[in-house]
Amino acid sequence: xxxxxxxxxxxxxxxxxxxxxxxxxxxxxxxxxxxxxxxxxxxxxxxxxxxxxxxxxxxxxxxxxxxxxxxxxxxxxxxxxxxxxxxxxxxxxxxxxxxxxxxxxxxxxxxxxxxxxxxxxxxxxxxxxxxxxxxxxxxxxxxxxxxxxxxxxxxxxxxxxxxxxxxxxxxxxxxxxxxxxxxxxxxxxxxxxxxxxxxxxxxxxxxxxxxxxxxxxxxxxxxxxxxxxxxxxxxxxxxxxxxxxxxxxxxxxxxxxxxxxxxxxxxxxxxxxxxxxxxxxxxxxxxxxxxxxxxxxxxxxxxxxxxxxxxxxxxxxxxxxxxxxxxxxxxxxxxxxxxxxxxxxxxxxxxxxxxxxxxxxxxxxxxxxxxxxxxxxxxxxxxxxxxxxxxxxxxxxxxxxxxxxxxxxxxxxxxxxxxxxxxxxxxxxxxxxxxxxxxxxxxxxxxxxxxxxxxxxxxxxxxxxxxxxxxxxxxxxxxxxxxxxxxxxxxxxx
Amino acid sequence: xxxxxxxxxxxxxxxxxxxxxxxxxxxxxxxxxxxxxxxxxxxxxxxxxxxxxxxxxxxxx
Amino acid sequence: xxxxxxxxxxxxxxxxxxxxxxxxxxxxxxxxxxxxxxxxxxxxxxxxxxxxxxxxxxxxxxxxxxxxxxxxxxxxxxxxxxxxxxxxxxxxxxxxxxxxxxxxxxxxxxxxxxxxxxxxxxxxxxxxxxxxxxxxxxxxxxxxxxxxxxxxxxxxxxxxxxxxxxxxxxxxxxxxxxxxxxxxxxxxxxxxxxxxxxxxxxx
Numbered sequence: 120x121x122x123x124x125x126x127x128x129x130x131x132x133x134x135x136x137x138x139x140x141x142x143x144x145x146x147x148x149x150x151x152x153x154x155x156x157x158x159x160x161x162x163x164x165x166x167x168x169x170x171x172x173x174x175x176x177x178x179x180x181x182x183x184x185x186x187x188x189x190x191x192x193x194x195x196x197x198x199x200x201x202x203x204x205x206x207x208x209x210x211x212x213x214x215x216x217x218x219x220x221x222x223x224x225x226x227x228x229x230x231x232x233x234x235x236x237x238x239x240x241x242x243x244x245x246x247x248x249x250x251x252x253x254x255x256x257x258x259x260x261x262x263x264x265x266x267x268x269x270x271x272x273x274x275x276x277x278x279x280x281x282x283x284x285x286x287x288x289x290x291x292x293x294x295x296x297x298x299x300x301x302x303x304x305x306x307x308x309x310x311x312x313x314x315x316x317x318x319x320x321x322x323x324x325x326x327x328x329x330x331x332x333x334x335x336x337x338x339x340x341x342x343x344x345x346x347x348x349x350x351x352x353x354x355x356x357x358x359x360x361x362x363x364x365x366x367x368x369x370x371x372x373x374x375x376x377x378x379x380x381x382x383x384x385x386x387x388x389x390x391x392x393x394x395x396x397x398x399x400x401x402x403x404x405x406x407x408x409x410x411x412x413x414x415x416x417x418x419x420x421x422x423x424x425x426x427x428x429x430x431x432x433x434x435x436x437x438x439x440x441x442x443x444x445x446x447x448x449x450x451x452x453x454x455x456x457x458x459x460x461x462x463x464x465x466x467x468x469x470x471x472x473x474x475x476x477x478x479x480x481x482x483x484x485x486x487x488x489x490x491x492x493x494x495x496x497x498x499x500x501x502x503x504x505x506x507x508x509x510x511x512x513x514x515x516x517x518x519x520x521x522x523x524x525x526x527x528x529x530x531x532x533x534x535x536x537x538x539x540x541x542x543x544x545x546x547x548x549x550x551x552x553x554x555x556x557x558x559x560x561x562x563x564x565x566x567x568x569x570x571x572x573x574x575x576x577x578x579x580x581x582x583x584x585x586x587x588x589x590x591x592x593x594x595x596x597x598x599x600x601x602x603x604x605x606x607x608x609x610x611x612x613x
Numbered sequence: 614x615x616x617x618x619x620x621x622x623x624x625x626x627x628x629x630x631x632x633x634x635x636x637x638x639x640x641x642x643x644x645x646x647x648x649x650x651x652x653x654x655x656x657x658x659x660x661x662x663x664x665x666x667x668x669x670x671x672x673x674x
Numbered sequence: 675x676x677x678x679x680x681x682x683x684x685x686x687x688x689x690x691x692x693x694x695x696x697x698x699x700x701x702x703x704x705x706x707x708x709x710x711x712x713x714x715x716x717x718x719x720x721x722x723x724x725x726x727x728x729x730x731x732x733x734x735x736x737x738x739x740x741x742x743x744x745x746x747x748x749x750x751x752x753x754x755x756x757x758x759x760x761x762x763x764x765x766x767x768x769x770x771x772x773x774x775x776x777x778x779x780x781x782x783x784x785x786x787x788x789x790x791x792x793x794x795x796x797x798x799x800x801x802x803x804x805x806x807x808x809x810x811x812x813x814x815x816x817x818x819x820x821x822x823x824x825x826x827x828x829x830x831x832x833x834x835x836x837x838x839x840x841x842x843x844x845x846x847x848x849x850x851x852x853x854x855x856x857x858x859x860x861x862x863x864x865x866x867x868x869x870x871x872x873x874x875x876x877x
Contacts, residue, residue: 177782187820258737377636380635436665471780507670552782556814
């Protein structure tokens with residue numbers, strides 16, 4: 120598709136203003152967004168170490184078993200919270216901030232406050248993770264952080280949310296792009312969910328099964344109303360931007376957003392099928408889960424038709440590789456999720472490793488891959504530094520792709536068989552345990568591959584940060600550049 | 614238990630309400646008017662339609 | 675556009691009205707859940723207290739929920755009952771004192787809702803926590819040796835009263851294994867997990 124100017128070709132001066140605007144917007148985002156993104160990469164590494172520990176302990180329980188603070192029951196929730204509130208949330212916040220600024224065509228408001236928020240977020244999460252390892256946690260899945268930690272996080276989140284809205288309020292555009300709808304959804308819904316869930320867990324009268332339904336209403340909505348909108352929204356911006364072609368059907372993208380907004384938050388109780396909950400509550404969860412086919416299919420059709428004829432660009436763009444891999448996985452994992460809520464399937468897969476394969480396909484195969492792609496696009500534009508090694512990028516991509524595939528295949532196959540065996544009372548429980556061992560080993564192998572990818576990525580980010588700092592130091596000795604000569608972005612990654 | 618269910622219900626209703634509000638706002642502001650313009654709004658003279666904006670480091674543009 | 679807006683509002687209103695209807699109608703039954711009174715006059719479930727309550731805290735801080743569930747699925751859905759994991763399915767009333775709930779979502783290890791019925795021996799639990807393969811060959815449960823103390827006594831002196839009987843090869847000549855308070859409480863909690871009493875909802 121050749122370039123089509125919608126207006127007569129502008130004068131050089133107007134072109135320059137556009138350039139300045141974008142450069143100025145990126146410059147205003149640089150420190151706060153890099154703080155969030157770089158911190159998220161550190162948490163990715165922490166979460167990866169905890170993940171490898173947990174995975175290894177599952178098939179070799181005698182490993183490092185001397186201390187209570189490294190017992191599997193604490194390492195596993197430490198891993199989950201590190202990757203959710205450390206990696207995923209901080210990367211998500213960084214991406215949201217940059218995209219809001221870019222799409223509103225206005226500089227990010229209060230960048231220093233946002234930088235402070237990032238620093239404090241790191242401290243709070245560190246305290247939370249340390250607390251979990253020390254046994255100071257709620258023992259409620261996805262909401263393990265003790266009350267002071269959770270409250271601190273809620274406050275920091277509110278600061279981020281308010282500044283995002285303020286930035287949007289100062290927008291220079293009339294149109295609100297679909298990505299912004301998704302980001303607003305995420306920003307609006309998550310703090311409300313987080314607050315309610317923590318109030319119910321820590322302060323409310325909720326006990327027993329009522330609390331269980333709150334638990335899983337929240338936990339599922341972390342995926343559906345926080346991570347998913349950020350991931351899908353980012354893909355809606357990055358795919359067209361990278362290939363240079365607008366979204367195929369803007370109408371479908373809007374339909375997809377609103378149907379997600381309507382249906383996703385009903386799906387949570389599908390985690391409790393067969394459990395001691397009122398049947399209607401579980402049924403509502405199943406219906407909500409099935410209705411999710413609508414937004415998921417619209418996203419899939421839209422991305423595919425946008426990409427059609429441009430798949431060859433997967434060879435030339437790192438961002439596109441990660442984002443398209445993530446977007447395709449979104450379709451797959453959502454379809455899988457909807458099917459898993461059907462009772463006949465759930466009877467087999469509930470309580471098994473199959474569920475773990477599914478959740479990782481979602482948070483990692485979908486969301487994390489899109490965050491990787493986003494980082495590859497955003498970071499060079501903020502720092503003006505190009506990525507130092509195409510080879511490391513390729514190592515990163517293939518390690519995590521193959522790793523995730525192996526992870527999913529191993530635990531899905533093993534999990535289904537595990538489920539059938541568990542449902543056969545003639546099979547002794549310990550036989551089932553023994554059966555799953557090779558699959559648990561395969562997950563450790565997969566994890567080792569993913570770790571390799573993360574290390575490659577961390578090296579790339581570290582090199583970029585060092586080069587950025589060096590350039591800053593050098594720049595102090597240079598005169599302030601003229602606006603006309605401004606593009607500090609490297610010509611490659613622009 | 615009552616408090617829990619009311620809070621969840623309240624939460625869901627509030628989410629639904631903000632959804633309706635956002636939808637109504639969008640419709641009133643004519644956000645759904647020109648969908649083609651919306652899709653093209655992320656492009657401009659500097660990064661026009663038809664020009665890819667990402668590649669591997671070291672690759673020729 | 676006005677018509678479209680009305681349609682959207684209509685869809686959303688339907689969803690809200692149906693949910694309100696679904697919520698308030700059956701909830702009247704759930705809101706007033708009280709313990710059930712057995713023929714003997716006792717109430718079930720009992721609110722945990724003392725060692726049992728403290729043991730529940732240990733269960734929580736060690737993260738047992740990440741491998742163990744505490745819910746018995748009904749007849750015809752899975753084979754929980756046939757496995758002997760309970761004499762009846764779990765009902766909401768079983769959990770009215772649970773704060774927080776410990777339903778769990780993984781069965782890396784077996785369901786524990788009725789473990790007190792299935793494994794009523796204290797010593798079995800102590801041995802299992804110290805070295806799970808002692809009682810369960812092939813188990814992948816992590817050892818919890820940090821819940822115990824090794825006590826060395828003078829030759830000829832009385833062994834500690836709460837010493838755990840261990841097989842050959844685990845302890846030295848005058849060494850005895852003694853549970854810490856945390857271990858004691860945890861086991862008390864587990865032994866109390868027994869919901870085999872009759873329940874009106876399951877008749």
